[in-house]
Amino acid sequence: MHAIVLNTGTELLLGDVQDAHLAFIARQIFPLGLRIEERRTVSDGVAIRETLAEIFPRAEILFVTGGLGPTTDDITREAAAELLGLKLIRDPEVMSAILERFATRGIQFTARVERQAFVPAGAEVLPNRSGTAPGLYLRANLNPHFRSPHLFLLPGPPRELQPIFERSVMPILHSIVPPSNSLECRIYRITGIGESLVEEAIGERISAISGVELGYCSRPGDVDVRIIGKSNMLEQADKIIRATLGDSIYSMSEATLEEVIVELLTKRRETLSLAESCTGGLLANRITNVPGASRVLLGGYVVYSNQAKMDALDVDLKLIERYGAVSEPVGRALAEGARMRARSTYALSTTGIAGPGGGSSEKPVGTVYVALASPENEIIAKKLFFPSDRETFKELAAQAAFDLLRKKLMSRSSQ
Numbered sequence: 001m002h003a004i005v006l007n008t009g010t011e012l013l014l015g016d017v018q019d020a021h022l023a024f025i026a027r028q029i030f031p032l033g034l035r036i037e038e039r040r041t042v043s044d045g046v047a048i049r050e051t052l053a054e055i056f057p058r059a060e061i062l063f064v065t066g067g068l069g070p071t072t073d074d075i076t077r078e079a080a081a082e083l084l085g086l087k088l089i090r091d092p093e094v095m096s097a098i099l100e101r102f103a104t105r106g107i108q109f110t111a112r113v114e115r116q117a118f119v120p121a122g123a124e125v126l127p128n129r130s131g132t133a134p135g136l137y138l139r140a141n142l143n144p145h146f147r148s149p150h151l152f153l154l155p156g157p158p159r160e161l162q163p164i165f166e167r168s169v170m171p172i173l174h175s176i177v178p179p180s181n182s183l184e185c186r187i188y189r190i191t192g193i194g195e196s197l198v199e200e201a202i203g204e205r206i207s208a209i210s211g212v213e214l215g216y217c218s219r220p221g222d223v224d225v226r227i228i229g230k231s232n233m234l235e236q237a238d239k240i241i242r243a244t245l246g247d248s249i250y251s252m253s254e255a256t257l258e259e260v261i262v263e264l265l266t267k268r269r270e271t272l273s274l275a276e277s278c279t280g281g282l283l284a285n286r287i288t289n290v291p292g293a294s295r296v297l298l299g300g301y302v303v304y305s306n307q308a309k310m311d312a313l314d315v316d317l318k319l320i321e322r323y324g325a326v327s328e329p330v331g332r333a334l335a336e337g338a339r340m341r342a343r344s345t346y347a348l349s350t351t352g353i354a355g356p357g358g359g360s361s362e363k364p365v366g367t368v369y370v371a372l373a374s375p376e377n378e379i380i381a382k383k384l385f386f387p388s389d390r391e392t393f394k395e396l397a398a399q400a401a402f403d404l405l406r407k408k409l410m411s412r413s414s415q
Contacts, residue, residue, distance in 0.1 A: 001060040001177060003034050004149075006051060008066040008076055009156060010043040020158045021065050028165060032173055033182040034061070049079035056083070059149040060140070061173075066156030068133040070112040076153055077136065081120040084143045088118040094125060098132045126152075126168035131160040137172055150176055184234055188225040188241055189251040191403050195223045201244050206237050220392050221399030222257075250406055257402045258286045264409045265296040265345075272405070273342035274300040275313055275334040277325065278352035278368060282398045298342040303334065313337030324363070326351050331369035332379045339373040346408070347373040348401045354390045366393060370401040372408060380404060 005025055011017045019041065026036050042051045048067060055062060067076030081088050095117035102109045116133045119125060122142050126135030136153040152169055154161045190198055195218040202225070206214045211233045217224040225245075227237045242249065250260050265272060274283045274297075284300035287293050301312050306325055309315040315333045323329045331351050339347035352368025359365035366387035372380045382404060386396040 001034060002037050002058060003029065003061040004055055004059045004063070005036055005039045006055065006062060006064045007039070007041040008044060008048050008064065009041075010073070012041050013043055021063075021161060024158070024162060025063055025165065028170060029173065030185060031182060032177045034173070034177060044073035045075065048076055049083060052079060052083055056146075056148050061152075061176075062149045063152045063154060063169075065154050065161060068116065068135075068153060068155050070110075070115050070132075074115075074133075077118070077120065080136075080138065080151065080153060084120065084138065084146055084148055086120040086122060086138075086143060089121050090114075090117050091119050091125060092117075094119065094134055097127070097134075101132055124172075126154075126164050128155060128160055128164055130163055131155055131157065133160070135161075135164045135168060137169070140176075183228050184231050185226065185228045186234055186238065187252065187254070188245070188249050189253075189255070189257075190223045190225060190245055190248050191221055191250055191257060191399055193223065193245070193248050198223050198225060198245070202240055205240050209233055209236050212237050220388075220395035221403075247407060247410065250403070256286075256290075257399060257406065259290050261402055261406055261409070262287065262290045262293055262296055264406070264413070266292060268409070268413075270296070270345035271298050271342075272296050273298050273338040273344035273347045275338035275347060275349040276300065276302050277304055277309070277334070277350060278354050279350045279394050279398050279401075280304065282394050283348060283350065283401060286398060286402075298344045299338075301338055301341070309334065313341060326353055326363055326367060326369065328369050328371075328381045328383060331371040331381050332373075335371040335373035335379055335381075345375055346405060348405055349373075350397050350401055352386075352393070352397055354393045355387075356390075368393070368397045368400070370397060370404055372401075372404045374408060380408070 005022055007019055007021060012019055022036065022039050040051060042048060044067060064076055067074045098113060098117060113132060119136055120138060124137040126137055128134045133155045135155060138151040140150045141148055154164060195216055199216065206212060212227055212229040215226040225241060227234055250257055276283055281300065281302045287297050303309040303312050306320050310317055313334055314337050315330060319329050319333055331349050334349035334351060335347045338349060349371045350368060353359050353363060353365050355365035366385050368384050368386060370382050370384065384400055386393050
């Protein structure tokens with residue numbers, strides 16, 4: 001069935017608000033064998049009615065987000081009702097729920113709010129427990145004189161839309177979507193290999209498997225390989241991907257690299273500390289975004305200046321003078337200094353040149369050293385080169401450092 005998402009709201013087109021609905025809706029409906037064929041975003045006002053009129057003839061399921069509030073620019077329900085030739089009727093149950101919500105929260109009721117209690121004749125109300133504007137479902141061809149898709153009108157705020165979708169929309173979809181041979185989607189998260197190299201390694205062989213759809217999504221330091229198809233066909237692709245990309249695959253879920261690290265360290269009851277120069281605390285930020293990080297992260301040291309490196313982590317001035325702050329010996333000293341100071345099982349360090357200035361012919365902008373100190377008194381250091389803007393450089397350096405630790409943990413687990 002041809003499914004479309006229509007997002008409404010001038011704030012989306014101005015860039016003030018990011019769309020959070022497409023990914024959520026797409027994931028929810030995929031197990032039914034449904035996929036979003038198209039996503040549109042339009043401003044508030046007459047554009048909503050014009051776009052609905054244009055989409056209706058070719059959509060079988062249409063999800064419309066936003067425009068159900070009390071203000072004058074919220075006209076989604078009015079536009080849909082007008083287009084379908086349906087009267088708006090005041091629903092007493094919706095009105096009662098609105099009044100109760102205002103009363104329990106001590107909010108003053110205004111006449112404008114009452115607009116949200118009017119629903120198109122024949123529409124099914126989808127209760128909203130997180131707000132005042134309910135969702136609405138209008139079945140396909142509700143007006144027999146006008147072709148229309150199964151139409152879901154949903155509130156704009158994700159905290160309101162998502163519970164309505166899970167609680168009310170999904171049961172309706174189960175009843176209207178015909179049984180089909182639903183497809184499976186598998187995602188392999190890869191790090192340390194660029195997108196073009198991943199494609200070169202597996203692309204032709206996977207594409208040759210009938211019924212398997214192959215796709216990629218690239219981020220700094222990461223590539224997602226996505227395969228979609230029937231389970232038996234995906235098994236063939238899975239063998240190729242695993243055999244070819246091996247330990248570059250760090251996850252087959254939505255887990256980030258830092259989530260994988262926290263999980264591995266937690267299982268091993270081991271700890272981590274961080275010494276960051278060029279990444280400026282990014283490693284610590286990413287680790288502490290993971291629930292449960294407090295069980296593994298003992299401390300982080302942002303040692304941007306040479307003096308801070310010496311004062312906080314006892315890096316020898318002679319090392320800095322002889323090799324420079326951006327060097328393998330200093331990277332090693334930073335990692336070991338953090339491990340000793342925090343008394344952690346492992347420590348990661350980063351030191352590099354983010355640019356745009358500060359580089360040389362010997363150490364150009366983009367040069368970075370990442371190092372890992374471990375309990376065997378072994379320090380692993382790697383020199384890498386990421387010529388890019390400062391923010392991307394930091395992300396790439398952080399990803400490289402985390403992957404260094406992940407591979408160490410995996411190798412120790414296999415021993």
